[in-house]
Amino acid sequence: MAQSYDVIIIGSGPGGYVTAIRAAQLGLKTAIVEREHLGGICLNWGCIPTKALLRSAEILDHANHAKAYGLTLNGTMTADVKDVVARSRGVSARLNGGVAFLMKKNKIDVIWGEAKLTKPGEIVVGAPSKPAVQPQNPVPKGVLGEGTYTAKHIIVATGARPRALPGIEPDGKLIWTYFEAMKPDFMPKSLVVMGSGAIGIEFASFYRSMGVDVTVVELMPNIMPVEDVEISTFARKQLEKRGLKIITEAKVSKVEKGANAITAHVETKDGKVQTITADRLISAVGVQGNIENLGLEALGVKTDRGCIVIDGYGKTNVPGLYAIGDVAGPPMLAHKAEHEGVICIEKIAGVPGVHPMDKAKIPGCTYCNPQVASVGLTEAKAKAEGRDIRVGRYSFAANGKAIALGEDQGMIKTIFDKKTGELIGAHMVGAEVTELIQGFVVAMNLETTEEELMHTIFPHPTLSEMMKESVLDAYGKVLNA
Template identity: 45%
Template sequence: MGSDERTFDLAVIGAGPGGYVASIRAAQLGMRVALVERDRLGGICLNWGCIPTKALLQSAHILSLMRRAEEFGIHADNLRADFGVAVTRSREKAERLSKGIEYLMRKNKVAVFPGEARFTSATALEITGRDEKSNGSIRAERILLATGSRPRLLPGLPIDGKVVLTSTEAMLLGRVPASMIIIGGGAIGVEFADIYQAYGTAVTIVELLPTILPYEDEEITALLHRSLTKKGIRILTGTKVEQVIVGAGEAKVRVSSNGDSQELLGETVLVAVGRVPNSEVGGLKELGVATKNGYVAVNERMESSVAGIYAIGDLAGAPLLAHKASHEGIVVVEKMAKPDDVTPVDPRRIPSCTYCYPQVASIGLTEAKAKAEGHAIRVGRFPFSASGMAITLGETEGMVKVIADATHGEILGVHIMGAHATELIAEAGLAMALEATPEEIAGSIHAHPTLSEAMGEAALATLGRTIHV
């Protein structure tokens, strides 16, 4: 390969949902693009996170529905569940999508370089293959870091893949443990609790903060807490993990709350206490790229402290979400092409989704945050127990909650718990992007019967005009 073939307009490090999307958009804009990936195209999200976990959640949800089959006039005698097959299916779906990204790279003429990238200058990278042999170097006018994140570990608690797990080991376990203690009640912890509980594992969630899903609206998390507890998941909030002792085939977890301590026994322990950025890119520190708490510090153009080096996604800071990374990837390369024509990413318009059953989804401010910021607010709620479609589906838990500014009618936040909440939140995202008001949402005709009618009703509720409650 000649020197011209190794010179690019843009080099992207990391082929997750931020990096590969940025590569495609840059190629569409006429740039010569190189993409460097040390593992598999699709990154953690596609291979070890978003996609395979949702496949497992779908298997768990179907299993839960089959246990309720008689409600729908279906008799499912001798019901059996094979968790190993569910794991295999999840890996097949991830593999299929990874191959799809390989096709997209070829289609868009993105040059893919397998291996680990190391900066030798602000415009040059040395690439080392998986065999630790050099794959040569490339040069690029601009370099975009999209290296993602990895599970945060607890000090002094090594991951053995048998008793002590991260999310990666949990989705490959291939067996159903009798019991599991999940340290961390965020989205990852809650989703795995739902998966394993459906397959018969006795699950306990331990969360240090006062609520599970601590960044969601408190009213919504209270509903979810009640729903998960009803399923049989034990939830300990405001509880600190003091010690974990791993023995033969089990772990003893010492926890404390309000001065009282107790010992929990589990066949497995899942550490789900968040993620840390992959900022240890070779040569990055030597170039003087500024970081804060491990994240690369960027400006509104997603450019680092070193001109020509950019960062997106998990590496650029919270929220650590795949769709945030993808959107930032598109925005950053469009800003390279047309610096004055692109609107920066608004963090308040990034939806958050948790795919347990019932699902939780939100966008914008919680009720508490809206009040803390000094907004006079109107809150509209519509329960799925009053939705005709939810009743026919047998999915009546939860509600849609709309928070609007009482003076100007601006929609400040929308929060949903219920069936297909992660799909329904898209309407709220579009409404906020278009600066729609509750009046305009309510004036939009929602098909009947659909779950989306709950959005229109919740909007009406902020105006004191709800129809069906």
């Protein structure tokens, strides 16, 4: 007889494991199915280990500019790639163990293997169809394995994987995805990064700090295309000052492989082609949902552009089947997956007052140097919607804390609805802005107006003071500029 649960979640990434915990808190008998590693891509191969790499790069950058702080280092500061990677992997391993602990603490069954939907309310778990990128070795005690399992509610949280362009498919040696870029066994002297979204720019920034000659190729007119153009332009100038080469409105049309190098044919919008020879190429042209081999077609589950179609509460068109996170469509962010999962399971459990997610209030962060963070509408999108707006700006160069930190290159930009005073967008570039953006996210969720922000007392000296100054600037009241 099949083992039965109230809820089964397929995938243990941030969306999956957080949803499982919330389900258990709500008194639901819960199981989670995982084929590779607890914590998913984010914890093992994405958000967390990349930030560990970028932290090493940040410290190296500071050390290389120690003289600017009145400091002299005895000896040469160098990066040992094996040690840098080992630290990053160690951070992931620690958190991986933490997820296993949380599953046990919350009495959530872990089912080890690859799940396939066979009919509504039922899955069959078999051996993984492909070798694990990072196998869970040894398999945690107490996990279940292959077999048939049933549940009234099944939530698909299988995440996403790197997208590959035809003819430029990653091979793990010369053409890398983020998997190989995160654990290089040597430091290349030169690198081409194809794509300038968050993944591409973060790796470009990391490898440049490590002394690598980096060229970024982006199809759109601006790097980090989802960001406000003014912020993107500022970030590009700072990245180029650090030595990154950036080619926009261009595409890698062909890659020739040598014995230990590649030659990228880069075609610009006017049809001209230049060749760039480098040790390696990182393909960072986006990700696609993991919807294959799940049995979705047989059940008639609606999909669109490689993702599962859901309503505001994670419901698919098949009763009892839900989807959350990357597999359910953009924005493909860990914090979106977590919140989406909580909404889904609370709606299932009948928790009162559950609201659909407002995607306009999901922040985005890019942890390059300088950092970029944003929430809400860009200036261009606000104007495209026909909004009458006020825009405020404030420079890091006028902030005492930024100057004291030696991080005075950056800006904060706020966008308000002129009629209502509603904050509809906030965009930042500079030191630690990924830690500042939450202040504006909270403000937008509380429907805070410009008047309330102006009357909020920000501590001095802090970088956060610039947030208020940007608001003041939008209304002609800026004080320290």
